Amino acid sequence: MKPTIKQLWGALLLMPLLWACHEETPGDASDLAAETIVVSGAEGYRKQTFAEGARIITDRAYKVTNVPDYFNGFEMLTSKGKANNGGTITTRMDGLVYIVAPASAKPQGWAVVPNTIYQDRDMMYATADQEVKLSVYMKRAYAGKPVEIPQVTTFASAVPIARKIVYDVPEEPLATSSVQGTVRCNGTPVKDVVVSDGELTTTTDENGKYVLHSWKRTGYVFISVPSGYEVPADGLIPRNFVRLDGADEEVADFELTEADNDEFTLFVMNDIHLSNTKETDDVQRFRKEFAPDYAAMLAQTPGKVYATVLGDMTTDTRWYRNNFALPEYLGEMERVAGAIPIWHVMGNHDNDIRCSGPSEVWDALAVETYRRVIGPNYYSFNLGQWHFVVLDDIVYTGANAYNTYVEDVQLGWLEKDLSHVDAATPVVVMTHAPLYRYSGMADGVLLANKNFSNPDQVDWLLEKFAKFEQVHIMSGHTHTNYYCKISDRITEHNNISVSGSSWQILGPEKPQLSKDGTPVGYTIYRFNGKQMTRHYKATGRDADECQFIVYDLNTVPATYGGNAGSNQLLVNVYNWDPAWTVKVRENGTEIPVVQSWCPDPLYSLAAEGVTGLSSAFLPGTGVPHMFVATASAPDSSVEAEVTDGAGNKWTQTVTRPKAFTWDMQ
Structure with a gap:
């Protein structure tokens, strides 16, 4: 009797487990298992666990759902912001190796692991406007012989998964060009100043000297100006940096002044x-x-x-x-x-x-x-x-x-x-x-x-x-x-x-x-x-004059967020943070204040009728520093008091009804 397709796939899925248990040479069995892979010749992967919610690409919010049970918990090398990182997979023993890629990719020489046969569900990741079906692909690998990670034409790359992954990131060769120099203050060397080319960092020695073997990709070298010092400036530009011309060997010196x-x-x-x-x-x-x-x-x-x-x-x-x-x-x-x-x-x-x-x-x-x-x-x-x-x-x-x-x-x-x-x-x-x-x-x-x-x-x-x-x-x-x-x-x-x-x-x-x-x-x-x-x-106001504004919502038209007859006061505290307190007193008696999320009425008035106003500046956006208090009468005297985290206090007495006008304070 010929085996069924389901039986064949079941046997294939068991093969890695059998190989993992078969140890032909002494040593750590996990290091000899077929499911341990070495990924080489690639740069830009980020290792993470292949599980529900894992990111298929690290700079996108594309998370995997419906991970097959067998592969749940494997290690995965997620593509770090690139569609195809490339590289090879090498195993220490014969066995199967796996990658994850879109179901539509169908990389040549790789077979789909039919996870849906057992779980009746599709593995997916979601973009902003669609869901993309994923598959786990497998390929036979032989000990010590690299298997190329396939390039795929769809957005997500092919990413390796395994019980254990050794990711061999190739080191970039040391740059043959260099930049060196000295950091001084009034002719005296300054030690331990951090110097960088935007990629590498080093520090100055006791003689104020530094050397960077730099690829000079940014075109300059700069210092992290140390405490107690300043750098000269060209107009408005602090000279914490020196431009480079790309020569094999360059000198960039820095001068500090004490401060x-x-x-x-x-x-x-x-x-x-x-x-x-x-x-x-x-x-x-x-x-x-x-x-x-x-x-x-x-x-x-x-x-x-x-x-x-x-x-x-x-x-x-x-x-x-x-x-x-x-x-x-x-x-x-x-x-x-x-x-x-x-x-x-x-x-x-x-x-x-x-x-x-x-x-x-x-x-x-x-x-x-x-x-x-x-x-x-x-x-x-x-x-x-x-x-x-x-x-x-x-x-x-x-x-x-x-x-x-x-x-x-x-x-x-x-x-x-x-x-x-x-x-x-x-x-x-x-x-x-x-x-x-x-x-x-x-x-x-x-x-x-x-x-x-x-x-x-x-x-x-x-x-x-x-x-x-x-x-x-x-x-x-x-x-x-x-x-x-x-x-x-x-x-x-x-x-x-x-x-x-x-x-x-x-x-x-x-x-x-x-x-x-x-x-x-x-x-x-x-x-x-x-x-x-x-x-x-x-701008144009005294530093302590303009810290908040109080609106009498009885007089603010509904078009701009008003609420006639509500007796509500809306306080917009411009520089609020959780350490601040907002108090409102009616006829000398404190009344409850509740933080609110609502637009600012005066901006709604100011933006009205502005031709060509950018969408980013349209009125109606909620504001996190709004506070509402409800008075008992429409014409009572109200005092608002705002105190910041450092104890600075500002007060404003509101004579009501308060008019809603262009020049209100």
């Missing part, structure tokens, strides 16, 4: 979006509104003062149309009275849209103009007792198209950079796009969601900071102002924009707001030892 910066102030600005657009008159408004305000605050701030811009200094789509790009932005910032050097962060709108090539290399090309005009798009420096890390979390994929995450080369550099930093050192991470964003409320609790293109990429980045006791993320991009406590160790502050809705809301009678109702401005951070506090500053 007592254990206490300092940091001005944080972002999303300036200068473009010289006639319709918005952005440059003239920047000169009249922002520049004098910023200059005045610089002049009146005592002690050491530094500045950063968290990306989107310009608008990429207007670089060539309006003849206004990064050099012109620098010119405008240099016009500010008392302008100081700026630590820049790259934003999505700071890429060059005239680069060309396939999408997978667009980011590497589009960044070159920024590197030429501004400098490194990721680097680190130290101020006082703090370590600052600047990251580029925009991966440009085409003209005005991008993903948000930190790519692998940068993550590799980050790991090396942080290896030189003590775990007790507080860290500030500066990015353009936020890691987290609020999406609403449930049962009175704000819902914070990971904001990278693939949520898992947020975890991969934060893993690099696991040893640190205190990590603060500063981001921009959203043009709003919010604070998110990610964990007891990690917080994120998404900072308000200078341009509001990218200067699109016009007219002297209209308040310049961001879509969360926060007036345009910037944030001033104070550092003292390991302590940090922050203060929101509205």
Whole structure:
């Protein structure tokens, strides 16, 4: 009697188990089993467990479902952001080897393991708009003879699975070119300064000297400016880096000056979006509104003062149309009275849209103009007792198209950079796009969601900071102002924009707001030892005058979120975080305050009728820093009191009914 198909497949599935039990030579049986494989000749895999929810590609949120029971718990080499990593599989004993690939791939010489015969279900992964059926494929392998991992034409690659995988990552040969130099302060060598080319790091010796065997792919070498020192600047650009010309041997020296910066102030600005657009008159408004305000605050701030811009200094789509790009932005910032050097962060709108090539290399090309005009798009420096890390979390994929995450080369550099930093050192991470964003409320609790293109990429980045006791993320991009406590160790502050809705809301009678109702401005951070506090500053307003606004919802039209007859007060606390308290008193008696998720009424009024307003700035977006109190009468006297985590207190007395007008405070 001939065996049935089902019996044949059953025998095939048992073969690896039989081979694993047959040990022909002494030693560890697991090392001799057919299910132990060595993967060589490939780079870019990430090992993980093949189980329900495993990622089929690491930079995508494509998770496997319906994993066959037999293979559940195997090790898998997931493709690390590439469609086909290639390489070979070698076994120490004869047996079957396995790969996972789309069912439609049908790689030549590989047979499908018919898992659906036994489980009546299909293994899948899901994209945004479809489900892709997966199969486990098998092939006979002989001890010591490599089996090529097949290339597949569909999006997901063929990935190896086995009971045990030894992943042999080939080492890149040492670069034959080098860069060396000395770091000095007033002629004296400075020891232990971290030097990097964007891939490798080293430190200076007792003579202040360093040597890097570098491939020079970024075109420069930079230092992580040590605490207690500063670097000279060319205009607004700190010279923490030296450009390289690509010669086999190059010299790059650095000069430091001593600075007592254990206490300092940091001005944080972002999303300036200068473009010289006639319709918005952005440059003239920047000169009249922002520049004098910023200059005045610089002049009146005592002690050491530094500045950063968290990306989107310009608008990429207007670089060539309006003849206004990064050099012109620098010119405008240099016009500010008392302008100081700026630590820049790259934003999505700071890429060059005239680069060309396939999408997978667009980011590497589009960044070159920024590197030429501004400098490194990721680097680190130290101020006082703090370590600052600047990251580029925009991966440009085409003209005005991008993903948000930190790519692998940068993550590799980050790991090396942080290896030189003590775990007790507080860290500030500066990015353009936020890691987290609020999406609403449930049962009175704000819902914070990971904001990278693939949520898992947020975890991969934060893993690099696991040893640190205190990590603060500063981001921009959203043009709003919010604070998110990610964990007891990690917080994120998404900072308000200078341009509001990218200067699109016009007219002297209209308040310049961001879509969360926060007036345009910037944030001033104070550092003292390991302590940090922050203060929101509205452009054109006194620093303590504009911290919150109170709406009388009885007088706000329903179109803008009002609720006639409700006697409700809506308090928008622009710079709120969980350490803040919000109190409302009616005729001297405190009444309950409840955090809410709703749009800002005044922004809805300001945005009304604006022609061509970008979709990102349409009104109606919920705001995480809203609070509601219900009074007992429509005309009672109300006092709102807001206190921040440092004990600073602001109060506002509201005479009701309070009119809803353009110029309300």
